[in-house]
Amino acid sequence: MDENVFQILDGGSIASIVWFAAGGLLYMNPLVAGFYRRAEGSPASRKWSSTPGFLGITYLGILVQCLLWAFVFVWIRGALDGGCLAQGLALVA
Numbered sequence: 689m690d691e692n693v694f695q696i697l698d699g700g701s702i703a704s705i706v707w708f709a710a711g712g713l714l715y716m717n718p719l720v721a722g723f724y725r726r727a728e729g730s731p732a733s734r735k736w737s738s739t740p741g742f743l744g745i746t747y748l749g750i751l752v753q754c755l756l757w758a759f760v761f762v763w764i765r766g767a768l769d770g771g772c773l774a775q776g777l778a779l780v781a
Contacts (some may be wrong), residue, residue: 696755696758696759696762697755697758699754699758700751700754700756700757700758700759701751701754701755703757703758704747704750704751704753705756707750707754707762708746708747708750711750757779761775761776761779763766769776
């Protein structure tokens with residue numbers, strides 16, 4: 689493992705910010721808002737009392753997952769062929 693822990697934490701943190709922003713753009717836009725409005729009355733959906741609380745919990749979950757994936761990637765990276773990009777793509781294939 690050539691990377692130190694701080695590099696792994698930086699990479700995972702940056703990935704979580706990108707994921708959170710992309711999720712916001714994809715799921716919190718007017719095109720998708722109609723789907724959410726129709727589901728508001730469903731007993732399966734829950735109304736959060738605090739939007740900042742909901743966003744905080746959502747981001748925390750994304751951050752934990754991205755950090756775990758960053759550590760897993762560094763751990764198994766030596767077993768994968770190719771450069772860093774090819775190795776990353778091998779994880780999603």
